[in-house]
Amino acid sequence: MISSVTAFQVKLDKHIHFEKTASSTGPTVDLTSIGQISYSGPLFLGTPLQGTNSSHFLYDSSSSYLMVTATNCTTCDSQYYNPDISQTITPNTDFNIHQMQYGDQVFGGNMINDDVCLSNYLGGNICTFDFPIFVAD
16 A cells, blocks of 8 residues: 655656756646655657546656557557557667566567657646657557
8 A cells, every 4th residue: 555645746858857846947747756766647649649637657767768558459457559540650760679578577569759748738748759669569
């Protein structure tokens, strides 16, 4: 059981580096801190943006890529991202990966690049473009 959950505002730079700030002059998005060791919050992918404000993703700050489930994944508990409808998806030439292990789970899929946004509100999107994403299918 989680004993303490605290909301933080974070400022996002172009490399998706999160920085806890007391106040911010740029766009912010509220993240949830779980024991001050992990953070979760909304995530929106592609163009047009896919996602909802009620979706919460665990942000792994030690990874250089993002991992999401595809809408056609039949073995996943949830289906989130449809790469077929994104107008900004591009092939990823840096990672030739078709299998990903996260914890004790192994996922099959493909590495692509697409737009990643933490918000679709607050007066504008907080996004990075052409970001590496492993899409589990």
